Amino acid sequence: MDITRRRLLALLPAAAVAWEFVRAGTPELSPNYKTSDHWWGMLIDITECIGCGSCVRACAQENDVPEGYYRTWIERYHVTDYAIERPHVESPNGGKDGFPLDQDPSGKNFFVPKLCNHCADSPCTQVCPVGATFVSPDGVVLVDKNYCLGCRYCVQACPYGCRFINPKTNTADKCTLCYHRITKGLTTACAEVCPTGARQLADLKNPKDPIHEYLRTHSVQILKPHMATGAKVFYNGMDGSVR
Amino acid sequence: MQIPVQGFMYPNEVELQWSVLIVLYPFITGLVAGAFILASLERVFRVEAVKPTYRLALLTALSFLLVAPLPLQLHLGHPERSLEMYLTPHRSSAMAMFGFVYLWYLMAVLLLEIWLDYRCDIVVKSKTEKGLPRLIYKILTLGSDVLTERSLRIDERLGYFITLIGIPSAFLLHGYVGFIFGSVKANPWWSSPLMPIVFIFSAMVSGIAAVMLLYMLSSRLRRQQIDIRCLDKIAQYLMYTFIIDFSLEMLDLLQRIYEADESFRSLDFMVHTRLWTSQVIVQILLGTLTPIALLGLTQLFSFTDSVRKRIYALAGCLTVIGIFAMRWNVVIGGQLFSKSFLGYTSYKMGFATREGLLTAIILMILPFIILWILVKILPPWTDAESISASEEIPVHAAS
Amino acid sequence: MRRAIPAPKVKLLFKDIEHLLRLAAVMLIAVVAFVVLRAAVVPKSFGQYGHYRGDAIAEVAARPVAHAGHEVCEGCHTDVVDQKKLGRHAELHCEVCHGPQGRHADDPASIKPPLPDTGVICARCHEANSAKPRSFPQVASADHSGGLACNTCHQPHRPKIQDQAKPATGAKR
Numbered sequence: 001m002d003i004t005r006r007r008l009l010a011l012l013p014a015a016a017v018a019w020e021f022v023r024a025g026t027p028e029l030s031p032n033y034k035t036s037d038h039w040w041g042m043l044i045d046i047t048e049c050i051g052c053g054s055c056v057r058a059c060a061q062e063n064d065v066p067e068g069y070y071r072t073w074i075e076r077y078h079v080t081d082y083a084i085e086r087p088h089v090e091s092p093n094g095g096k097d098g099f100p101l102d103q104d105p106s107g108k109n110f111f112v113p114k115l116c117n118h119c120a121d122s123p124c125t126q127v128c129p130v131g132a133t134f135v136s137p138d139g140v141v142l143v144d145k146n147y148c149l150g151c152r153y154c155v156q157a158c159p160y161g162c163r164f165i166n167p168k169t170n171t172a173d174k175c176t177l178c179y180h181r182i183t184k185g186l187t188t189a190c191a192e193v194c195p196t197g198a199r200q201l202a203d204l205k206n207p208k209d210p211i212h213e214y215l216r217t218h219s220v221q222i223l224k225p226h227m228a229t230g231a232k233v234f235y236n237g238m239d240g241s242v243r
Numbered sequence: 244m245q246i247p248v249q250g251f252m253y254p255n256e257v258e259l260q261w262s263v264l265i266v267l268y269p270f271i272t273g274l275v276a277g278a279f280i281l282a283s284l285e286r287v288f289r290v291e292a293v294k295p296t297y298r299l300a301l302l303t304a305l306s307f308l309l310v311a312p313l314p315l316q317l318h319l320g321h322p323e324r325s326l327e328m329y330l331t332p333h334r335s336s337a338m339a340m341f342g343f344v345y346l347w348y349l350m351a352v353l354l355l356e357i358w359l360d361y362r363c364d365i366v367v368k369s370k371t372e373k374g375l376p377r378l379i380y381k382i383l384t385l386g387s388d389v390l391t392e393r394s395l396r397i398d399e400r401l402g403y404f405i406t407l408i409g410i411p412s413a414f415l416l417h418g419y420v421g422f423i424f425g426s427v428k429a430n431p432w433w434s435s436p437l438m439p440i441v442f443i444f445s446a447m448v449s450g451i452a453a454v455m456l457l458y459m460l461s462s463r464l465r466r467q468q469i470d471i472r473c474l475d476k477i478a479q480y481l482m483y484t485f486i487i488d489f490s491l492e493m494l495d496l497l498q499r500i501y502e503a504d505e506s507f508r509s510l511d512f513m514v515h516t517r518l519w520t521s522q523v524i525v526q527i528l529l530g531t532l533t534p535i536a537l538l539g540l541t542q543l544f545s546f547t548d549s550v551r552k553r554i555y556a557l558a559g560c561l562t563v564i565g566i567f568a569m570r571w572n573v574v575i576g577g578q579l580f581s582k583s584f585l586g587y588t589s590y591k592m593g594f595a596t597r598e599g600l601l602t603a604i605i606l607m608i609l610p611f612i613i614l615w616i617l618v619k620i621l622p623p624w625t626d627a628e629s630i631s632a633s634e635e636i637p638v639h640a641a642s
Numbered sequence: 643m644r645r646a647i648p649a650p651k652v653k654l655l656f657k658d659i660e661h662l663l664r665l666a667a668v669m670l671i672a673v674v675a676f677v678v679l680r681a682a683v684v685p686k687s688f689g690q691y692g693h694y695r696g697d698a699i700a701e702v703a704a705r706p707v708a709h710a711g712h713e714v715c716e717g718c719h720t721d722v723v724d725q726k727k728l729g730r731h732a733e734l735h736c737e738v739c740h741g742p743q744g745r746h747a748d749d750p751a752s753i754k755p756p757l758p759d760t761g762v763i764c765a766r767c768h769e770a771n772s773a774k775p776r777s778f779p780q781v782a783s784a785d786h787s788g789g790l791a792c793n794t795c796h797q798p799h800r801p802k803i804q805d806q807a808k809p810a811t812g813a814k815r
Contacts (some may be wrong), residue, residue, distance in 0.1 A: 035699070050774045054738045057249035061742050062708040070254045085505075089251040089585055098766045105772035106726040108643050114253075123429060129339035130327040134694035144698035147685075149327065150320015152260040153338055159429035161253030161582055165260070170320030180705035189709050193738035195767055196778070227428060330680050350669075362661065387661035394658040401662070427789065561784050 035137040039205035040177055042188070042233030045208055045216060046239075048198035050225040051111035055190035055199055062178060062189035069164045070188055071175040072115040079108040081242045087241040112242055113199060114234075115190070116141060116162040116175035117223060120230030124154040124163060130187060131190045133172060139204070139232060140179050145171040159227045165170065177201075213241040250586025255587050256273070259578045262598040263571075265608055269420045271311045271568045276417035276443070278304040279409060279452010286406040289370045294475035299461065300454045301357050306614040308349055314606055317597055336461050337423045337469035348416045348641065352409040358383070363623050369437035379620065385618065409632040417446040424573060431506035432577040437495050444488035449566035452534075452559040457614075459556060465624070471548050475541075478555050479561070482538035489531050492569075509584035517579050517587060522572045530565015534558040709737050710747040718750065722799055729800035730779075739763055739798065760792040 051074055059072045061067060074095030080087040085175075092099065095127035097112075102109065118141045125133050125141060132148035135141050148171035155163040155172060166173035182201060183239040186192070191199045202211035213218075221238045235242075246257050282300035286292045308479040316322045330345075332339035347413055358365075366388050369380035418439040424430075425438025454476045461467040499507060515521055575590050593599035648661055654781075712735040716723045718779025719736075726732055737743055739758045746753045770780040781787075787794070 004304065019721050028702075031495065032680050041490060047775060050767055050780075051771065053674050054766065057707060058737070058742070063705075073254045074249075078773075087585070089255055089583065091251070094254045099771060099773070101769075101785055109771075109773035111773050123427075126335045127427070128333055129336040129342070131325075131331055131333045131688070131695070133694040134698075135690055136699055139657050142698065142702050144695050144701075146701070147324070147695055147698065148321065149324050149463075151315075151338065152320075153320075153336070153423075155255075155260050155577075156708070157427050157429055160581060161256045164258075165253040181707055181709075183703045184707070186707065186709075189742075192709050192711060192735055193733050195738050197733065206749055243585060326670065326683075329676075331688055331693070355665075358665075373664050385661060385664040387664050389657055389660050391658055397658060397662070 008155045008181045023149050032185075037205060038182075039137045039140040039232075040118065041202040041204050041234065042115070042118075042177070042191075043200045043211055043220075043234050043236065045196075045198045045200075045201050045236045046110055046112060047237040049074070049111040049113055050196055051095060052195060052197060053095045053098045054193045055096050057185060058102060058189040058193040059175070060096065062181075063176070064152050066167055069166065069173070070096075071162075071173070072113060074099075074107050076112060077103070077108075077110055077112060077241060078104060079239065080118075081107065084239075087243070107218070108239065110239065112238070113190075114160065114162065115141065115225075115233065116177070117160055117231035117233040118175075118177055118219075118228065121228065121233060123157045123159065123227070123229060125154045127157040129153065136179070136239040138183075140177045141174075142176055142179060143172050143174065145169050145173070145198070146174050155157075159224050159229065160231075202232075202234070246589050247589055248586055249581060250581070250583035252586040252588055253583060256408060258579055259575070259588070259590050261574055261578060262318065262590075263575075263592055263600065263603045264377060266317045266567075266570045267603055268311065269417070270567050271307050271314070271610070272417050272420055273449050273452065273566065274440070274453050275304045275308045275311065275348075276413040276446040276451075277448065278307070278454050279413045279450070280447050281451050281454050281477065281480070283406045283410050287410065290468075290476065292472050293480075295473045296454055296458050296471070296477065297471045298360065298621075299458060299618075301360070302614060302617045302621065302623060303454055303457055303610075303611055304450075305353055306610040306617060307355060308345075308353060311337050311345070311611055312608045313609070314603075317602060317606075325552045338428055341423060344412075344415055344419050346404060346414050352412050356402055356405045356409060357621070359398045359405070359494075360553065362516070363390060363395060363396055364621070376620075378436075382426045410511070414443055415635070423482075424577070426551045429582060430577050431504075432510055432580070433573065435495060437491060441488070441491050441495065444484060444491060445566050445569055447484045448481065448488050449563055452562040452566075455481065455555060456559040456563070458597060459552065459559075461618075469552070470499070471551075474555060476547065476553075478538055478541065478558070481558070482535060482542065485531065485535050485538070485562070489535065492531075506584055509580050513576065513580045513587060517589070518572055518576050520564030521568050522576070523548050526565050526568035530561055530568050534562045534565065537561075541619070542553060553587060643679060679741075706744070708742040710742070710745045711745045712736050714747050715743065723796075725799045729802055729805055731801055758798075760796075760798060764792040764796075 038105050047165055055072060056070065056074060063071060065071050072094075073091055075089050075091045076095070076099050080088075090099075097113075100152075109111045118133070118135075118139060120139065122141050125135055128134075129151060130149060133141065133143070133154050134146045143209060145166075148167060148169075149171065150170045152165060152172070155165065157240055160175075163172055163174045164169070178186075178190075181188060188199075190200045199210070203209045204211060211234075215234065220234040220236050222234060223242070224231075248257055252283055278300045281293065282297050282392075285294045285297045316325060328339050328342045333339065362384075363378050365383045367390075369377060369384050369388065381554070413526050421439035421442030424433040424442075427433050455474065458477075459469060459474070462467060469567060499510070534557075537554050540546075541554055546554065579590065580587050595601045685695050685697070687696035688694070691699070706773075715736040718731050724732070724735075740755060740756070743755060765783055768780050768783075770782045774780055783789075
């Protein structure tokens with residue numbers, strides 16, 4: 001049976017409208033989207049992450065991330081007994097191809113996906129000399145690649161190591177929380193493909209978003225809280241050894 | 244190009260962001276600040292002994308200040324957008340604000356002071372020279388050839404005032420570079436309130452040493468008798484400044500070792516392995532302790548003039564090398580370890596690349612070429628010939 | 643010159659600072675030139691929402707989407723949905739195995755994606771690894787299947803073998 005676009009449109013108006021919207025790709029934000037209605041974050045459940053690397057691959061494909069650089073990546077931790085300050089960590093190719101069989105199954109082992117934390121008090125936007133990186137009104141830290149000088153100060157200032165210089169544009173680059181998707185009602189590419197639901201987009205300003213109930217009922221952490229960055233990526237089940 | 248990683252680094256951290264050109268930048272601005280402070284010793288603090296180096300110090304400062312933006316331009320991903328820093332500066336960014344500190348220092352302090360000090364000579368030369376030099380001098384006079392006693396007195400007062408504000412400006416110039424690093428909370432090797440102070444003092448040390456060496460070199464090239472009293476004074480200031488600088492750095496080190504916070508084990512390992520040669524051997528042993536000891540010897544014991552000069556030359560060279568090593572250890576060292584404190588990377592410096600060693604060497608030679616040109620246009624020395632030349636032309640009298 | 647007359651004194655004073663006035667004029671010209679340049683060159687939308695180019699937000703949002711999202715897939719492939727919702731892969735979104743299908747959704751007739759290679763993709767999730775949660779279904783594939791492709795026995799849309807009504811077929815349209 002041949003499905004043509006017309007048939008698709010006839011079958012499913014809602015999906016059709018959504019997809020037309022998605023295809024529109026015009027420089028104006030989608031008409032229904034108001035930045036003041038949203039405050040974006042992400043929830044990562046470490047107890048569910050299986051380290052399959054699907055998120056890393058999906059992100060690379062969705063955002064044309066160059067080889068050798070990572071907008072998101074996965075780390076595998078191996079913690080021996082009480083040596084909580086000296087975990088053994090690895091991230092082969094950012095976890096893009098999954099992880100090799102582990103040599104030492106003893107001790108505590110788990111995966112930690114990482115990405116830009118879209119900090120509310122972001123140190124990277126503080127140091128940008130020209131205003132090429134900024135926190136959008138809806139809480140996403142973005143880079144204006146047509147304005148960035150490529151001075152790399154923001155890369156130095158990020159405590160999480162999530163920024164890099166894109167060799168194709170010679171500007172700073174990093175996770176955009178799939179801004180081009182979330183402003184059209186879609187979820188991020190990494191959350192879309194995560195097989196276990198370990199990664200979930202969260203809209204902290206939406207009272208109906210399940211994140212609020214989740215935060216109330218679980219023990220969550222952010223990375224490097226002593227840096228006071230106002231990070232908005234929350235981790236459930238994160239061990240104290242995570243750097 | 245595979246960069247070998249020891250332990251674990253966040254995947255985006257493996258490649259160093261700031262290269263040897265960014266090491267050059269604080270080194271060059273440090274020389275500027277230091278040379279200027281030396282010049283101001285004579286002008287403001289009336290240290291007569293160092294007067295012979297006054298103009299040379301100013302021209303040295305200018306030569307290096309003109310070259311300072313070049314390593315930055317070569318490092319940027321989009322140098323053609325660098326004007327954005329002046330058009331839309333982000334006020335919370337130390338780097339952006341530094342652009343204005345640089346501009347202020349170049350325009351309102353250094354150029355103005357040099358112009359005011361040399362104006363008499365410029366006006367005279369605009370009348371005595373021929374051809375292209377005449378045109379250059381004419382432009383430098385800004386079309387005014389007034390040399391009344393009153394105007395020269397006004398120049399003198401204004402120059403004094405500018406030197407006065409120039410001293411804190413010089414501190415601001417290089418202290419700001421220290422703050423650019425010291426304010427990065429993400430990097431424990433950089434993040435420290437001491438950083439601007441350490442940078443200022445090491446800048447003064449390198450600047451004083453550089454001017455001392457240039458004075459000795461230029462005297463030899465001109466076959467002129469060096470003012471040994473001047474040299475002794477400069478060496479003395481160098482030693483005192485160095486002792487303060489070294490104390491500050493040791494204070495930082497001792498505090499780190501004692502407190503041994505989260506980052507310490509990682510940084511300690513880095514110093515013992517990757518930075519051993521550049522930090523312990525070159526910066527501390529050869530570049531700090533040896534010059535201080537040499538200079539201390541000249542204070543404690545009396546040597547003949549020629550022996551003292553040799554000691555000063557050796558101490559000066561070691562100092563300049565040591566301060567360069569210090570910049571290297573700060574900039575490169577700060578990027579060799581992972582912010583997870585679990586691993587280390589390496590710095591692969593290219594040679595004939597945009598940010599490679601050859602570029603760095605050329606950029607270090609360039610200020611001396613500019614200085615040579617400046618010395619030709621604005622000679623720092625009044626020897627017999629130029630005095631008689633200026634006496635021939637009467638000062639333009641008020642009519 | 644006679645002292646009593648004020649005018650010559652003023653003239654004298656002016657002459658003495660003439661060079662400084664010329665310098666001030668040069669600086670003033672430079673400042674004016676800078677202000678004019680700034681007005682001309684700084685992008686119009688700069689400062690609209692904060693210290694950045696306001697247009698940048700829309701530019702970032704205008705990027706074309708690569709992953710269609712499972713709702714779009716499910717709109718057409720209803721038979722797969724029916725099969726999947728009964729099994730363990732019910733919550734799995736299509737593109738985790740099939741890759742980004744934005745272009746296929748755009749023009750389903752002419753752009754047909756290749757079938758995923760089960761020899762490669764299944765192992766990414768299900769290869770045994772001590773860092774995976776214990777409760778997650780995982781096998782050491784060498785012992786489990788001896789190198790056979792997973793869809794030899796498992797139907798990817800409804801993977802439990804006991805649920806198999808018929809052997810695996812590729813989703814054909």
